[in-house]
Amino acid sequence: MHGSTRCFRQAGSLFTTKGMQRHSHTVFASTTRAERIASRFSSSRQLQTAGTASETAKEAAHEVVHEDEKALRDVFDLPTKTTLGSRWYHQGQPTGLLMESRFVSPKSFKDAGGLAVAEAQQLVEKVVSAQTIDEKRQVVKCLDQLSDALCRVMDVAELVRQVHPDSNWQAAADEVYAEMFDYMNGLNTHVGLYRKLVEVMDDPECSRHFGAVEREAAVSFRRDFERSGIHLNKQAHSRFVELSAGINEQSRDFLRSQSQPLPKSRIVEMPMEHLRSLPSQVAMEILQSSRTQKRRDGTTTVRLAPDDYAAHYILRDCEDEATRESVYRVWQQGSSEAVKALESLLEKRQELAHTVGFESFGHMSLVDKMAKSPSHVDEFLRGLAAQTSPQWSALIESFKTAKGSDVYPWDRDYLVSRQQMDNGALPSLMPYFSLGRVVLGLSRVFKSLYGVELRAVTPQPGEIWHPEVRKLEVVDENSQLLGIVYCDVFSRASKSHVGAAHFTARCARRIDDDICVQGSDAGHSSQTVVERDGQRFQLPVVVLICDFPVPAEGSPPLLSWSNVETIFHEMGHAMHSMLGQNGYHNVAGTRCPVDFVELPSILMEHFARSPRALSLFASHYHTGKPLPSELVRQHAQQRRQHSALDLHAQLFMSALDQRYHSSHLQASDKTASDSWSTRLLAEVHRDPMFIGAASGANTFFGYVQGTKWQSRFTHLIGYGASYYAYLFDRVLAGRIWSRVFAGDYAHSSVTESDSLNPLSREAGERFKNEVLRWGGGRDPWQSLASVLDNGQTKSSEIEAIAEGNRSAMRTVGSWQLFDI
Incomplete structure (x- = not known):
């Protein structure tokens, strides 16, 4: 995600809030392994030795649950004993929302916003007045501390707006967010801050002392300043501000149009x-x-x-x-109002990019991404389309055979449904996926891979916003607290329909070397700070939001396999936040390029499909019997039957997103008709990338005259030339799954999977050290090359990846997708 939606830095935003990541997709234990599970995985190798076994041994393995693990499972599976009647939610002196003593009430929350701005302003003055070498060397630290001071309030305000059931809290959050957002916009174009940062970076006496992560933080700040138009003359900058406001207005108009009813004439x-x-x-x-x-x-x-x-x-x-x-x-006729707003939005984005000096909005958006340029994205998309063309062609042929004639877009869902019915219904997997067992499985997977586990704890009064919220501690093998995860996973009327999302309420950041200004210790209590190796860090806090159905009375919450993947995905983001503690707020955890941020979360989806991982937790909520491996394989094969359709749709949307933000979007495009975006939509439909050698593809996937599908493409707002990112990270995750974790596949036979062990601690440590712990503090291409450099990939390919250029994108596009 991050579904899917995710933490996107919009152009022109320097001191951005961390936002959220959204998610918009057998071998069982042997008797020996059952005995090891009984001893709570006392060795890192205990989860690495598994083989086939009798059903009796498998069932025994599932039934052995340590007391701490039982508490973790039951806090989710026994809601009647742990929610509405809980005294800790209703009684006692409130400790503050998310353990923040500043967030005790709506009033104190608003006060915290004002204090954060006051602290930030003092830090601004520290930066612009820096003269000595020592003072200049503190500039990047000051900017990072400043950004964190604001985000620790604004990010919580965004969370409160989405999930808090109290309208007074929501109103306070709206007010705080609006006021602080205006202040942050002023910082984005603060010439004094920018000039001092450039001075420091260009001064060898200062920059030669930068560590690797500090340098990445500095580059990130400078790049965002410059994309905010700060280097423009007065007239150009005024136009930049005007265009930015227009883009925001058109974005709102486009989204508002989605809820408008169809005209009465469309019957x-x-x-x-x-x-x-x-x-x-x-x-x-x-x-x-x-x-x-x-x-x-x-x-x-x-x-x-x-x-x-x-x-x-x-x-x-x-x-x-x-x-x-x-x-x-x-x-599919779409909304004329939506098309008008979209075209105005795209035109303003293009002019904004030209104002700042970029060839197109795509070039502007991609400059700090892994892809770097639109041509590199095109290399990736065409490479991926070419390797998946056989599956796509075969699927169309099967549809034509089933129908007995040409197939059209309105046949797709009908033919898919008929083919699924022909295969017969499979028994549901939901009884094997109680929410508590799934969370327990996540803890066991993290224990095996990274030596960390989840521990259920009781919140203090006022710490959570709803009694259904669960609090988890993330601890390492030495019982050292790494961070906090709050889980708000059930649907309710008072909760915005954000789907699945990962909110970062507080980043891990080193604070013992903070620049002392009034208020800099605000919110830093014994509850929110940890000490490691003589250094003090903020305790990272994340919130996972899902929209799972409320369980029936007397039954534990039961999840579909898709829901299991969703919570694994969001926990992948959470673990990135927990382990990506590099000392700097602006590049901590999930604050990394948008086409890299989904890698850890999509990788976790592979574990949710892994027979070996499923064997750790998937058991019937009533009988305790393990999930049969053959049933897993059958469901996996059924899901893969039409996966080429989804991939093709993702490729098309990625290509359309690129076309709408490309340098080819010139005046001639916009004057040819009153709906130039529709004409470009039709052109992308005709691209050979989407037709290939498949006979019948022209009718099945061709443009249907009179339709305006682009009026419904709401991801154009948040993604803006970056929609390819999810596909890109899906390919990266698949490569790492097969080459680093030697991943098993649920659609394979049990025999093929016996020798594969994705729960290897060695593989987990490699991924943690080369990817997770860096957050955004390292070139992601370097992280990718390093994690794959384990003898399973050719050295020439590793060298090409490390370059991170057009050739690297072409290489990634050629990698096999194992989940289609």
């Missing part, structure tokens, strides 16, 4: 009998919200305005192709 008239193939409840809801009309021949028709809900079921279940086509065409 599909369909025979009522065509509703019979739909689920009865869906058909009833469509009839209740639509008008019916009797024809002269005695038949009844339904006059339907096809919203997302109705369109989904009709396109999936309706047997009549003409009806599916009519619904598809009307549904």
Whole structure:
């Protein structure tokens, strides 16, 4: 994620809030291993020796749960004993939200915002007045401390706005965020801060003392200043500010248009009998919200305005192709208001990039990403499309055979559904995935890989915002506290529908060498600071948000396999925050390039599909029997059957995103018609990358005249020339999974997986030391080359990756995706 949505630094934002990452996808234990589980994995090798065994031995392994592990499992699986009736939530002197003594009430929260700004202003003055070498050498530290002071309030304000059930808290968070955001915008264009930073970086007497991470932090600050137009003359800078405001306004207009109802003229008239193939409840809801009309021949028709809900079921279940086509065409006509806002947004982004001196918005957005330039992204996308073309072509052929004629976009969901039904229904996996068992499994995976585990603890009064929130400590093998993870995973009315997300409420940052100004110790209590090797660090705090269904009374929360992947994904972000403690706020944990930030979280999805990892926790919530390996394999094969469709869609959206932000977006594009974005949409549909050698691809994936799908492409707001990032990290994660972790695959046979052990501590330490611990404090290409340099990859390929150039992107695009 980070689903998916994730922590994107927008152009023109220097002191950005850390935001959130969103997620927008067998071998069982032997008797020997069961005995080792009984002894709580006392050696790092205990999770590395597994083989096939009898079902009895497997069941025994699952039934052995240490007391601490039982507490971790039960705090999620026994909600009736640990939520609404809990006295610790309602009684006692409040300690402050997220253990922050400044966040005791809405009023104190607003006061904290003012104090943070006052502290930041003192640090600004320290920077601009720095004269001596010693003072100049503190400039990067000052900027990092300044950014942290603001983010420790603003990031919590963003969280409160999304999840707090109290409207008074929400109102306070809105006020704090708005005021601090204005202040941060002023810092982004503070000429004195920028000039002093440049002076320090260009002075060898200062810069030669930079450590590797400090240098990356300095480069990050300078780059963001310059993308904010700070080096422009007065007239150009005024235009930059004007364009930035316009971009924000058009972004809001585009998003608001998504909730507008369809015009009354967009009606599909369909025979009522065509509703019979739909689920009865869906058909009833469509009839209740639509008008019916009797024809002269005695038949009844339904006059339907096809919203997302109705369109989904009709396109999936309706047997009549003409009806599916009519619904598809009307549904995809899009919103003229949305298209207008989108085109204005894209034009302003392009002009903004030109104002700052970039060839296109794509060039501006990618300069600090791994890809570096639009041409490099194109190399990656075309390489990936070429290697997946056989699966895509085979899928289209299977659809044509099933239908007996050409296939069209309105056939896709229907044919997928029919093929899945033909394969037969499989028993549900949900009884094997109680939430508590899944969290316990995460702890065991982290213990095996990194020597850290999760521990359930009781929050103090006022520390959490809702009684369903769970608090976990992350501790290492020496019981040293590494950080805190709060889990707010159930759907509720008072919670914004953000889907799955990872919020960083506080970064790990070294504080014993802070620059002393009034208020610099605010919020640093014994609860929020840890000491390691004689140095003091802020305790990192993250919040995981999911939207899982509330469990039935008397039953533990049961998750689908997709939900298991979701929580593994978000915990991947959390572990990045816990282990990415490099001393600097601005490059800690998940504060790294957007096309690298999803790597740790997507890698965790592989563990959620791993037979070896599943054997650590997947057992029936009632009987305790382990999840049968054959059932895992069958579900995995079923899920992979149409995975090429999803990949193709992701490739298309990535390419369209690049086209809309490219240097080819010139005046001629925008004057050819009143909807130039639609014409470009049609051009991308015709790109050979998406047609290839597949016969029938022109009709199945071709542009449908009159439709405006781009009006629904809301990811263009947050991604802006970076939509390829999830695909890119998916490929990187797959490579690391196979080459570093020797990953097993759920769709493979048990025999093939017996010799594979992704739970290797050696592999975990390699990934932790070469990727996680650096956060954003190292060139990600260097991290990638280092983690893969374990004898499983050719030295020439390692050298190419380390260069991080066009050739490196082409190389990544050629890597096999094992999950399709």
